[in-house]
Amino acid sequence: MKKRKYRKLLNEKKGDGSDTLYPTIIRTIVYIVFFGLISFFVYKSAMGALVYEQAYAKDIGLLLDKARLGTTITYDVSKGIGIAKENEVLASNIVHVNSDEGYVDVRLSSHGGYRYYFFTNYDVESRIDETTKKLTLIINEK
Amino acid sequence: MKNKMRKLKNRRGTELISIWELFVLLIIGGGIVIGVWLFYTANVDVIDGEVSLLYEKLALCLNENGYLNENYLNGSFDIMKECELNPKVIVKEGDFYFETYLTDIDANELSFGKFKGGNEGHGKDCVVITDSEVNAKNFAKCYTGREIVRYKIKDEMLEGYIVIKTASNQRGGKIPVV
Numbered sequence: 001m002k003k004r005k006y007r008k009l010l011n012e013k014k015g016d017g018s019d020t021l022y023p024t025i026i027r028t029i030v031y032i033v034f035f036g037l038i039s040f041f042v043y044k045s046a047m048g049a050l051v052y053e054q055a056y057a058k059d060i061g062l063l064l065d066k067a068r069l070g071t072t073i074t075y076d077v078s079k080g081i082g083i084a085k086e087n088e089v090l091a092s093n094i095v096h097v098n099s100d101e102g103y104v105d106v107r108l109s110s111h112g113g114y115r116y117y118f119f120t121n122y123d124v125e126s127r128i129d130e131t132t133k134k135l136t137l138i139i140n141e142k
Numbered sequence: 143m144k145n146k147m148r149k150l151k152n153r154r155g156t157e158l159i160s161i162w163e164l165f166v167l168l169i170i171g172g173g174i175v176i177g178v179w180l181f182y183t184a185n186v187d188v189i190d191g192e193v194s195l196l197y198e199k200l201a202l203c204l205n206e207n208g209y210l211n212e213n214y215l216n217g218s219f220d221i222m223k224e225c226e227l228n229p230k231v232i233v234k235e236g237d238f239y240f241e242t243y244l245t246d247i248d249a250n251e252l253s254f255g256k257f258k259g260g261n262e263g264h265g266k267d268c269v270v271i272t273d274s275e276v277n278a279k280n281f282a283k284c285y286t287g288r289e290i291v292r293y294k295i296k297d298e299m300l301e302g303y304i305v306i307k308t309a310s311n312q313r314g315g316k317i318p319v320v
Contacts, residue, residue, distance in 0.1 A: 023159070027163075030167075031167075037171075041174075042174070045179065045181075048182065050183060054185075058188050061314075062192065065196070102230055102231035113317045115317045117235055119199075119228055121229075
């Protein structure tokens, strides 16, 4: 009788211990994975092509609106080159300035890009130096 | 009372995580994902800067050190060419508008020397916004300023203002995959 009671108590204790620990571990893992995924999503969104395409296109468009004839503008595109490399886009294809139609296209991924118009009527020459990671814009007369 | 709440259990029947806990996690996660997505896909508004730049561009070309551009009152004045504005963008794209006119020193508009270009709808939007002082979300943004200038009419040197109104509603946009 005593022996049976002792064995029952022992089994219950064993069960109770693992029942408390096991769900806690699982729950912790689920929470870590969940918040890890969310953090990864936030990081990818912040460093994504979409944000930089729009920022670069608008920045360059406004710089060209402000520019005077004969100006040479140097603009840092190091982050854009990094994103473009990740998305297998050539650095030379990142920025395209169409002086006739008056727009700037910025592409950092193969999923399209972003276009912004500038109203000045100049001939704009653009090139990217991959070593310095800088975009040079030369404003000439049309 | 019997707890009817559904729970994910291991083989021994111990509760691992409840359906409600998963539901709360999904709501929090969904909220964060939607919030971040809305934040990073939002349009960056630079129109205020753009209308000021258009004003500056016109002012620099029409006001030459306090004197009105000498060609302004010629009948053949081409404002687009003189002020180095791209007609394809200003006229065809329809996102911009500008208007310039002369006034005397008492700010009375003169019957000559008026130029406008671009989408006139934006000019009307500007009048509505200025008159009613409403904040219309998708309306063009406007800027009006004036520069004091001296100008010559029939060999008489006069003083007045060149009033410049500019508007833009350019939002920029995604371009399709090539």
